Each structure stands twice: as structure tokens, then as C-alpha cells.
Amino acid sequence: MLVLDGVTRRFGSKLAVDQVSLEIPAGSFVGVIGRSGAGKSTLLRMVNRLADTTSGTIRYDNRDIGALRGKALREWRAECAMIFQQFNLVGRLDVLTNVLMGRLAKTSITSSVLRLWADEDKAMALSVMEQFDIAQFAAQRAEQLSGGQQQRVAIARALVQEPSIILADEPIASLDPRNTRVVMDALARINKQYGITVLCNLHSLDIAKSYCSRLVGMSAGRVVFDGAPETLSDFAARELYGIEAHEVVGPAANQIDFAARAARPAAVVA
Ligand SMILES: Nc1ncnc2c1ncn2[C@@H]1O[C@H](COP(=O)(O)OP(=O)(O)OP(=O)(O)O)[C@@H](O)[C@H]1O
Numbered sequence: 001m002l003v004l005d006g007v008t009r010r011f012g013s014k015l016a017v018d019q020v021s022l023e024i025p026a027g028s029f030v031g032v033i034g035r036s037g038a039g040k041s042t043l044l045r046m047v048n049r050l051a052d053t054t055s056g057t058i059r060y061d062n063r064d065i066g067a068l069r070g071k072a073l074r075e076w077r078a079e080c081a082m083i084f085q086q087f088n089l090v091g092r093l094d095v096l097t098n099v100l101m102g103r104l105a106k107t108s109i110t111s112s113v114l115r116l117w118a119d120e121d122k123a124m125a126l127s128v129m130e131q132f133d134i135a136q137f138a139a140q141r142a143e144q145l146s147g148g149q150q151q152r153v154a155i156a157r158a159l160v161q162e163p164s165i166i167l168a169d170e171p172i173a174s175l176d177p178r179n180t181r182v183v184m185d186a187l188a189r190i191n192k193q194y195g196i197t198v199l200c201n202l203h204s205l206d207i208a209k210s211y212c213s214r215l216v217g218m219s220a221g222r223v224v225f226d227g228a229p230e231t232l233s234d235f236a237a238r239e240l241y242g243i244e245a246h247e248v249v250g251p252a253a254n255q256i257d258f259a260a261r262a263a264r265p266a267a268v269v270a
Pocket residue numbers: 011014015016034035036037038039040041042043
């Protein structure tokens with residue numbers, strides 16, 4: 001279980017994340033939604049320790065993530081794989097090597113410098129690549145692949161880390177609708193098949209609603225919604241997205257729902 005308690009991050013006078021408290025049980029598929037600048041990326045980056053908290057604690061299975069140093073921190077980063085909008089692959093290296101990079105934390109420094117991958121690591125990487133239909137690109141440079149294919153390479157790299165949690169920061173933001181589905185299906189499969197917790201920042205509300213079993217809505221650094229997708233009313237969604245609402249909420253939601261305005265949903269907590 002991932003537990004955030006009063007997690008706050010300031011950048012100078014800017015409160016990027018403000019007193020966020022969440023409990024995320026193992027095996028969840030949680031979508032973090034909200035408009036640009038709401039604090040979604042900063043939240044995920046603090047879980048992975050790419051950013052430090054200003055205050056508050058993050059615990060995972062009773063480990064204090066903020067206190068991890070050296071080897072323990074490297075092990076946590078392997079256990080808590082991250083997927084990024086821009087894939088973060090090494091473009092000039094072949095696809096198989098990019099996937100094998102996910103094994104670095106489990107490989108000796110000499111072997112990794114010389115890129116002497118163990119046969120079982122290669123077999124594991126190829127098996128995961130087959131699952132995501134990218135094995136045929138093993139010898140190609142990563143930069144020659146389409147965006148959707150590159151994101152599947154990044155997901156395969158994350159999976160060979162043998163993580164217990166995957167943090168995906170806008171993984172579909174650069175993809176067309178078809179590749180969006182392919183990548184989200186891959187994350188859903190990882191969640192169901194391996195029981196890996198997925199915490200995924202998403203700008204698209206439709207996608208978040210169709211894939212996630214729980215949505216966490218952020219606005220100005222705070223959690224303003226936490227509940228099942230079906231409990232997020234169109235009115236609450238519009239409040240969450242403000243002027244961006246027309247981009248993310250379906251056309252029907254553009255008609256103001258006065259009944260919802262009169263009876264604010266209990267799940268909207270601020
Ligand atoms: N390194 C930084 N230095 C200064 N301010 C930052 C830094 N990182 C984030 N911020 C600010 O913190 C706030 C939250 O940013 P964050 O990237 O977490 O939001 P977001 O919801 O992920 O937005 P987006 O969807 O556009 O990525 C923003 O106002 C942003 O400008």
C-alpha cells in the first residue's frame with residue numbers, strides 16, 4: 001500500500017502540491033486528473049524521489065520513502081518504475097538494449113558497463129517484448145519506431161524492472177487515438193495480469209474514466225476529488241478542468257447540469 005500523508009511541495013512561493021493525503025492499495029489502477037499545472041507530475045515525481053517533498057511523508061509497505069538513501073533508494077526506483085510522456089529511450093540504441101536497461105538495477109556495474117546481459121535477462125526482455133508486439137523491432141534503433149511503439153518499449157523496460165508499482169506521467173499525451181488505446185491497454189494488462197499498481201497522470205477524462213477504477217482529481221496542488229469514475233459528475237469535471245473543460249469533457253457535458261450544481265457530489269471534497 002502506498003500512503004501519502006500531508007505531502008507538500010513548494011517551488012519558491014509556488015505551492016505545486018498542497019497537503020495531499022492518499023491511500024492507494026496494492027493492485028489499484030488510479031488515474032490522476034486535472035488541468036495543466038495542477039500538480040500531477042510533481043506528485044508522481046515525489047513518489048519516485050525524482051523530486052523531494054517540502055513536508056509530509058510518503059510510505060510504501062511501511063517504508064519511509066523520503067528517508068531512503070544509496071542502495072535502498074536505487075532499489076526503490078527499480079521497484080517503482082516510471083513511464084514518461086516523451087518515452088525517455090536512448091534513441092540511437094536498439095530496442096532490445098533499451099528494454100534491458102530496465103535490468104540495470106539487478107546487474108553488476110561491470111556487466112552493465114560492458115553491456116554483458118545475462119541470458120535470462122535477454123529471455124525475459126524478449127518475452128515481455130513479445131507480449132507487447134514489439135519483439136520484431138529488437139535490433140532496430142529505438143528512434144526509428146513510431147510514438148506508440150516507443151511507448152510500448154518504455155512499458156516493456158518498466159516491466160523488466162519487476163516493479164510492484166508503475167507511475168505513468170501523461171503516457172499518452174504524444175500519441176494518436178489508436179496508439180493511445182494500445183498503450184492504455186498495455187497498462188491495463190500489466191495491472192490485471194501481474195497485479196502491479198498503476199498510478200497514471202492523464203489529461204483526457206474519457207480515457208481516465210474508461211481505464212481507471214479510481215480517479216484522483218487535483219486542482220491547484222490539492223486533491224479535490226477522490227472516487228470511482230462514475231461518481232464524478234459532469235459539473236464536478238468542469239470545475240476540475242475549468243476553461244480546459246471543453247477539451248476533456250464530452251459534448252453532452254457542455255450543457256450546464258443545474259441539478260448537479262444544486263446538489264454538489266459528496267466526493268468533491270474541496
Ligand atoms: N522545477 C520547478 N520549478 C518551479 N516551478 C515548478 C517546477 N515544477 C513544477 N512547477 C510548478 O508547479 C506547478 C505544478 O506543476 P506540475 O508539472 O506538477 O503540474 P501538472 O499538473 O503535472 O501539469 P502538466 O499537466 O502541464 O504537466 C506548476 O505551477 C508548475 O509551474
